[in-house]
Amino acid sequence: IGRLLAEARHAVGDTTRMPMLALFDMPGAIHILDGISIGYPWHSAASSEKIVCQRVRSDPLSRPAPRLILLDRDAVSAALSECLREGGIDLARYREAARIGNFAGDGRMLRLLVPRADSR
Numbered sequence: 001i002g003r004l005l006a007e008a009r010h011a012v013g014d015t016t017r018m019p020m021l022a023l024f025d026m027p028g029a030i031h032i033l034d035g036i037s038i039g040y041p042w043h044s045a046a047s048s049e050k051i052v053c054q055r056v057r058s059d060p061l062s063r064p065a066p067r068l069i070l071l072d073r074d075a076v077s078a079a080l081s082e083c084l085r086e087g088g089i090d091l092a093r094y095r096e097a098a099r100i101g102n103f104a105g106d107g108r109m110l111r112l113l114v115p116r117a118d119s120r
Contacts, residue, residue: 004110011068011097016034020035021039035068049083093115
């Protein structure tokens with residue numbers, strides 16, 4: 001948890017009340033960072049990608065694109081990536097700022113993505 005806080009603050013500064021997108025099963029990360037989840041309090045991997053995308057795209061907090069995306073996998077499907085891009089969040093415009101062990105203890109890595117310098 002301490003490393004999540006340190007890495008996020010190093011990457012984007014204070015995360016208090018910052019809108020951020022967390023995909024997928026990590027509601028605790030948003031709480032720990034004292035941020036605001038874009039689209040829904042918790043995007044479950046069990047939800048259809050269509051539902052997740054609709055929630056994110058309909059949330060005004062998704063525009064402008066978030067300064068921090070938390071991702072619990074190395075890639076998202078092409079369909080979800082395209083849907084997010086159409087809604088203003090182009091994952092190709094982000095870079096990985098940190099990769100840490102998921103504090104859920106399930107062996108997955110938690111990736112912190114921030115906008116590329118040339119994307120601002």
